[in-house]
Amino acid sequence: MLKYLIILLSDDAISYCQYATKKEYANMIDTAVLKKAIIWAMKENLSVQFVHSKNIVTNEISTLINSIDHVDIVPSYHTNVNLLSKAEIVVHDDWCKFESRKGQIQVIRTSFSTLLCKKDSLIKLLKYSDRINIVITDVEDFDDNKVKDYLDFLKSLIPTVIDEYKNGHQVQFNLLTDRLMLKGMNNCNAGYESITLAPNGQFYICPAFYLNDEQSIGNLDNGLDIKNPQLYKLDYAPICRECDAFQCKRCIWLNRKMCREVNTPSHQQCIMAHIERIASKILLEEFRKINSSFMSGIDIPEVEYLDPFDKVQNKKQ
């Protein structure tokens, strides 16, 4: 069921996810489109998320934004300090200028190699943030030779997370703690639970589909027109529905880009999510050494694969 409408306020709105923002053109959403979008979201009973660029919006746009309950997704380099301090989600394209505020989600977009060099920065951030979401932007380049490095990196952060919990600071960190909290899939669900409105008044599966010139899935005048909508649901993803890496975003865009099918995941996405799953299992075991009933309803069983494709193949044989 559709729950969220993501509205890009301009073409160069910050990327909070896997895709790159195109910076060479920057159409702003106009007031007529925004007004229509807000009315549409109200009629459809959707939660609205506004994605900002570095630009300060006009007073008219700002008034419209504030006419509806919403979430602001804002780049860390935005010059409107008031907006930055109130935003629910702040996105960082680098590892500087962190000012964490209570309840705020800090999204850090980073390459894999840079992430591995940033252990000390991440340890500091885990100590004073409520939630850190790392988005690794070059999943395509991940290969089996990097498995050990990634696992060692995540394991090296476990003592910090445990210390923070011991101190009463229950930091959330998507790569380590999310799997501990989940009893079922918590995927992005673009195309099923959320859709994106671009500044041109057209709907897209997610911002990545718009920025990469994929076909729109309808518009504000005629409504949604998603071809084969079932393909965006977990039930129609034969590999993912066999999987329990519940923290995985199951990125439809990466599926489309790397496997040409929105419901078929790439090996890279799967093995990264399973390394996180292994590290989460180790974290859970460490917590249970301190408190045997910690997250008692959660189980992360040992599995023999890093890619659930192997599990599906073995079942067939």
Ligand code: SF4
């Ligand atoms: S499909 Fe979801 S996870 Fe993937 S780029 Fe789009 S919004 Fe992000």
Ligand code: SF4
């Ligand atoms: S790890 Fe792979 S199979 Fe599991 S949910 Fe993620 S993309 Fe799907």
